[in-house]
Amino acid sequence: MHIPDGLVGGGTSLGASVIATGTVVVCLRRTGQVLDERQIPMVGLTAAFVFAAQMVNFPVASGTSGHLLGGVLAAVLVGPWAGALAVTVVLIVQAMLFADGGLSALGLNVINMALVGALGGYAIFAGLRALLPRTRRAVVVASGIAAALAPVMAAVMFTIEYAIGGNGATSVGTVATAMIGVHALIGIGEGVMTAMVLSAVLATRPDLVHGAGLVRFAEPVPIIEIETVGASR
C-alpha cells in the first residue's frame, strides 16, 4: 500500500503533504489534550507492533500480497489521534530508513494509511459500537468490520489521488476496480488480524483498550475512563 515516488505527480504529492502535515498537527494537539500518562508506552508498543506486522506480507490473489495497515488497531488501542500518530511514525521510519514508500509520497501514504485508517476507521468503529450491544465481543466485531473496510477506503483514497495527479494513461475506472478489488481481499486479512489481536488484549488487559471504554459495558468489566482521567488533570 506504500506509494513510491513518481507514481503520483509532484503537485498532488505536495498538496497531500500539506494536508497530511496539517492533520498530523491536529492529531498532536488532540493527543496532547487527551493522552493519559499510562498510555505513553502503549503508543510506543502500538507503533512497534504495526511496524512488525507490516513486515509480514500475506498472500491474497495470484501473485499478490497484502499486509496489515494497522490504523483501526492503533485507534482502538490508544484512541484515534494517538493511533494516527503511531501509524505516521511507522510510515516515517519506513520511508527514511527502509526505502519503503517514497519521500515525496509520504504525505499521500500518511493520508491513506494513518489518517484514513485511524481517523476514518475509528469513526466507523464508533458508529458500529453505538449500534451493537455493549459487550466486549461487540468491541472485537466492530473493530474487525472497521478494519476490513480500512484497506478499501485507502484504495478509494489512492484512486482519488491518482485521478487528481496520477502519472499514467490508465483510466481512473480501471484503477479503481483493480485497487478496490484487491484491497477488499486484503481487508479480510486486516479485519481478522485486528479482531484477533484486540480480543487477546481485551482478554488480558481490557483497561488498556481505549475503544473498550467508549461506552459502559453491561458486564461488570473494570474499564477506566481514560479520557476522563486525562481531562481532569
Next chain:
Amino acid sequence: MKGHASIGGFVCCGLLVALLLAFVVSRQASSSPDGLVKVAADKSLDTNIRTHFMSGAPLANYSVTGIHDSGLSTGTAGIIGVTITFGAAFGLSKLVRATRSRAVADNTSA
C-alpha cells in the same frame, strides 16, 4: 484502583511479540508484490516511478547491508525497525504529553 496497575509487564510482552514477528515470522512473509505495487505494474501506472532516495541505505528493503543470510538480514532489520519505531512513538507521545502539561498550567480548559 485497577487503573493504576502496572503496564510495564504488558508492554514488555507486547514488544516481545513484535520482535518475534519482525525477527522470525517476517522470514515467512509472501515475497509477491503488495496490492498497490501489483496494480501499478499490471495497469502500467509505474512508468514514472523513481528509485527511492534511500535505496542504497544500510537498511533499504528490510535487509541489513553486510548480512548475507537473507532470513537473518531481514530479521535483524526488523529488530532495528521495531526498536526505533517504539522509541520514536514513545518519545513523541511523551513530548506531546509534556507540552500539554505546561499548557494546562496556563489554561485549565483541557
